[in-house]
Amino acid sequence: MATLPIFPTPVAEDLRALPEYLPARMVNEFSYCPRLFFYEWVEGVFQESADTVEGAAQHRRVDEKPTALPRPSPSQGGTPGEPAAVIHARSVTLSSERLRAIAKMDLVEAEGDRATPVDYKHGSPREGPDGLELWPSDKAQLAVQGMVLRDNGYQCDEGIVYYRKTGQRVRVALDVALVAETEALIAQAWEVAEHGEIPPPLVDSPRARRLGAHWEFVKEQLHHHHRIEDESFWPLVRPKLVGQEDELAVLDEMEAQHLTLEPKCQAVDEGFTSFSKQPGDLVGVELSSHLDALRTLLEVHLDDEESRCFPMVDEVLSVEEFESFGKATAKSIGIRGSARFFPWIFEGADPVERKAVLSMPPPPVRILCQHVWEPRYERQVATLWAE
Numbered sequence: 107m108a109t110l111p112i113f114p115t116p117v118a119e120d121l122r123a124l125p126e127y128l129p130a131r132m133v134n135e136f137s138y139c140p141r142l143f144f145y146e147w148v149e150g151v152f153q154e155s156a157d158t159v160e161g162a163a164q165h166r167r168v169d170e171k172p173t174a175l176p177r178p179s180p181s182q183g184g185t186p187g188e189p190a191a192v193i194h195a196r197s198v199t200l201s202s203e204r205l206r207a208i209a210k211m212d213l214v215e216a217e218g219d220r221a222t223p224v225d226y227k228h229g230s231p232r233e234g235p236d237g238l239e240l241w242p243s244d245k246a247q248l249a250v251q252g253m254v255l256r257d258n259g260y261q262c263d264e265g266i267v268y269y270r271k272t273g274q275r276v277r278v279a280l281d282v283a284l285v286a287e288t289e290a291l292i293a294q295a296w297e298v299a300e301h302g303e304i305p306p307p308l309v310d311s312p313r314a315r316r317l318g319a320h321w322e323f324v325k326e327q328l329h330h331h332h333r334i335e336d337e338s339f340w341p342l343v344r345p346k347l348v349g350q351e352d353e354l355a356v357l358d359e360m361e362a363q364h365l366t367l368e369p370k371c372q373a374v375d376e377g378f379t380s381f382s383k384q385p386g387d388l389v390g391v392e393l394s395s396h397l398d399a400l401r402t403l404l405e406v407h408l409d410d411e412e413s414r415c416f417p418m419v420d421e422v423l424s425v426e427e428f429e430s431f432g433k434a435t436a437k438s439i440g441i442r443g444s445a446r447f448f449p450w451i452f453e454g455a456d457p458v459e460r461k462a463v464l465s466m467p468p469p470p471v472r473i474l475c476q477h478v479w480e481p482r483y484e485r486q487v488a489t490l491w492a493e
């Protein structure tokens with residue numbers, strides 16, 4: 107067995123000297139994933155994704171025209187009976203000795219001694235039970251900005267995140283609970299950074315759960331394929347091959363290959379169970395090696411069926427026999443099974459082959475497949491790898 111790569115645990119002497127202040131952006135990172143925070147801020151490793159590159163570009167645009175934030179003053183800009191002028195200060199950086207935190211704010215809307223931070227984000231907000239809400243990590247970052255403003259003498263009651271992708275502004279109140287939560291987060295981040303030991307991977311990973319659920323679906327399709335062949339197809343073909351030892355040996359081989367796939371599926375099953383419990387590097391590498399082993403065996407099996415088995419089947423089964431087998435199989439799958447089966451086999455399929463397969467079922471199935479099942483399946487698959 108190949109040696110599994112082991113990801114080294116960083117030791118304290120490899121770490122760079124920590125900056126004096128913890129940036130609000132890193133509180134966001136810590137809230138999202140303490141392990142990622144450690145890689146980025148403590149180890150100084152920054153992996154740019156498309157989102158961060160685009161986000162950085164937007165920040166550069168915001169940063170282009172920095173403007174000064176006036177000192178907090180209850181009377182500033184206003185006359186008795188009239189509201190103070192609203193000032194929009196861009197790219198404002200303030201720090202707090204008390205929190206050992208620093209916040210670079212895209213925009214601060216100030217009116218007298220009242221200030222509201224506005225943070226620009228690339229993504230989109232999430233749907234909560236009471237409407238749009240901030241992602242917890244965005245909320246933490248915004249809270250740090252508000253708290254730093256307060257420590258600099260401003261009155262800050264709320265913050266706003268502007269999601270550029272959807273053009274939505276989402277407000278969040280800087281209440282006692284959010285302040286306490288964020289102060290605890292800042293303290294934890296400092297503790298992790300100064301302790302110098304990388305945090306374990308997140309145990310509750312939505313992505314691991316989604317991938318595990320998709321594997322259950324793929325496994326169901328594989329079992330179905332084997333069951334149909336073992337219970338219905340080979341018994342239909344075998345009597346036609348009486349006395350043809352070489353051909354019968356090919357069928358025996360196909361059935362034997364089905365049996366060898368079982369333990370591979372079992373290993374992947376166990377791998378997904380472990381990965382769902384602890385989606386770490388090592389468990390992930392083990393799982394991917396089980397998936398590779400299954401794929402290799404499955405590809406050999408499917409190639410064998412295509413090249414050695416089906417030409418033989420074509421010779422001994424009449425078109426009518428093959429069609430009646432197809433109808434019996436479709437009946438056993440049912441409409442619910444078809445809704446899952448067709449989009450799955452069409453994923454990555456050659457358009458000509460897809461069209462040929464879609465010409466077999468009755469028109470309602472074709473219409474449902476094109477307009478309902480495939481779009482739904484594509485949406486599901488598109489979210490599989492999302493965080």
Ligand SMILES: [Fe+2]
Binds near residue numbers: 335360407
């Ligand atoms: Fe098979």
